Amino acid sequence: MTTSSTEAAGAKPVLSGFAVSERTAHLRAETALFMRDHVLSLVSHDLRGPLNAIHSWAYVLERKLDANDPNSQRAVTGIRSGVDQQVKLLETIIDATRAGTKSLALAYTTFPLHPLLDETVAEVRSGLARARGVEVAVESQLTTEQASGDRERLAAALWVMLMFGVEASTEGAAVTLAARADATRWYATVTFKPSAAALDDPVLPHLLETFARKQAREPREAKRIAWVFALCKRVAEAHGGSFEQSDMQESETATLALHVPLSATTAA
Structure with a gap:
């Protein structure tokens, strides 16, 4: 969406070619913020399931492979390391980004x-x-x-x-x-x-x-x-x-x- 700057202080914001009140602009921003957090929450939740499954199957695979085969063991270690890196990204980027707005304070x-x-x-x-x-x-x-x-x-x-x-x-x-x-x-x-x-x-x-x-x-x-x-x-x-x-x-x-x-x- 194209957002135009106002020409004078105190002028109404202009969005998509029409002027809106400051309150509408605020509500629009609030809607976008909650939507961002919702999407991040879905990404965090939906990625953890497959990553946990991959991590578990890596241990199953490790027990089936020849413990003396360095290539096989290196491959399994690489799988588990990759999963750990993805989980860390979820925790340090997605979960940390949502931390500030995860709890919704109410003014009763x-x-x-x-x-x-x-x-x-x-x-x-x-x-x-x-x-x-x-x-x-x-x-x-x-x-x-x-x-x-x-x-x-x-x-x-x-x-x-x-x-x-x-x-x-x-x-x-x-x-x-x-x-x-x-x-x-x-x-x-x-x-x-x-x-x-x-x-x-x-x-x-x-x-x-x-x-x-x-x-x-x-x-x-x-x-x-x-x-x-x-x-x-x-x-x-x-x-x-x-x-x-x-x-x-x-x-x-x-x-x-x-x-x-x-x-x-x-x-x-």
């Missing part, structure tokens, strides 16, 4: 839910939704309900959900945020009809990175979330809640759902 406060929705929707509408000609509708059953948690983090999760819906929608389409609460939890659900053309068209304004939009359309292995929703998942789980993503089929209704206790007590 009690706040009304309805204004949180209104503010987040207004931010999305005034930014990418307006530039793309996409409607953002709200179907809320909330009245005076309050929640205890990190208001800023929860707003960021809602923003990502709505923003992706806008990114994936064609001009004139609608993205809907439905919200309700019961005695213990509140529920926020975003629905939209994804379009590959809307996600991929380089002429259209975009806020999410190209690779993130492309990866979100790929089949999900073991029902993992798309990388771009890493912030949503981390924030929900840090509050003792959950985030769910449905499969995305062209022009079929897709769903993103955030479920969070009204009184969060679980820290990341």
Whole structure:
């Protein structure tokens, strides 16, 4: 994505040819940070399984080979050494990079839910939704309900959900945020009809990175979330809640759902 510098101090950042607020620029950066950590976590996890298997099979192979054959023993030693080097790289580069953001600190406060929705929707509408000609509708059953948690983090999760819906929608389409609460939890659900053309068209304004939009359309292995929703998942789980993503089929209704206790007590 092309990022242009502002021409004067205090001017709004310009991304993909349209101006965005400082808050939107901040949320975009937060989304990218959580996505980076999510990808690093997947790489670390998915590489350790095969490396452990190679290490174990190297010992099996060593017992089968002629102990007096120096070439065979040198080959096995090379295999184990290579595995050890890869594990060290995971620990010193990937795990160390994630160390600073592995734990998600929450600033707890009690706040009304309805204004949180209104503010987040207004931010999305005034930014990418307006530039793309996409409607953002709200179907809320909330009245005076309050929640205890990190208001800023929860707003960021809602923003990502709505923003992706806008990114994936064609001009004139609608993205809907439905919200309700019961005695213990509140529920926020975003629905939209994804379009590959809307996600991929380089002429259209975009806020999410190209690779993130492309990866979100790929089949999900073991029902993992798309990388771009890493912030949503981390924030929900840090509050003792959950985030769910449905499969995305062209022009079929897709769903993103955030479920969070009204009184969060679980820290990341």
